[in-house]
Amino acid sequence: MNALPILEPVTDETCCTPASRPALDAEQAKRRALVFKALADPNRLRLLSIIKAESSGSTCACDLIDPLDLSQPTVSHHLKILVDAGFLHREKRGTWAYYSLIPGALERAAGLLGSL
């Protein structure tokens, strides 16, 4: 289990960089690595990029298959990973699934680097 969304909201871990900080313990390192694992795939980066570039807030999954050169199940798989990691929100409307960037998620992920 440990179903905790990985990109947790702002906590003392993610902000307020003190001058010096004790090094990451194994547990924190593991959780943070999960965030970067989600980003460590070219196709997932492209998904985030496409969804971010959409002027409307959300993007239909059907519009995410052609741009990448992947099968529908594979795209669905990558989207799930991004949702689980806390980057994307999924909303089903009828048969369609719409994905949108969770506000601040990319910024929080970036913040994890500053607070190493």
Add this chain to the structure above:
Amino acid sequence: MNALPILEPVTDETCCTPASRPALDAEQAKRRALVFKALADPNRLRLLSIIKAESSGSTCACDLIDPLDLSQPTVSHHLKILVDAGFLHREKRGTWAYYSLIPGALERAAGLLGSL
């Protein structure tokens, strides 16, 4: 070939976020994913954290083995990945190897997220 250090210096890719941007092409996505791959391991995050926390600029490799619970070859392996990815600088002094954060590397990696 393609020995390009992954965390390239500041270019139009990494700064100046225009209002709208064409989505990442496959090539850019692949290169950026390499950066996050380097960060997608708990032990490598701990290495970066320890080296960053050192008050002196550089840290002896011999001081990086005990804190992690890994064999010497494995630590050496992770350090190489971080060097190749452009996060760490290695300087040999006699038999010892000293590692230091490349200034701005973490910030540039964080910037890759903002410019998706």
Add this chain to the structure above:
DNA sequence: CCCGAATATTGACCACCATCAATATATGCA
């Protein structure tokens, strides 16, 4: 010049991951 110590490299092994075809699920519509 040889020895010991610190680090890097090699080779092997196991776990995890990206991918696809096939199938399942769910929704809208006639």
Add this chain to the structure above:
DNA sequence: TGCATATATTGATGGTGGTCAATATTCGGG
């Protein structure tokens, strides 16, 4: 109700990655 469509899940497969033991390399000192 039954079919067509959009999406998710399952199962299998090839490839990648983290790890260690063993070995190689490099350097300083006696």
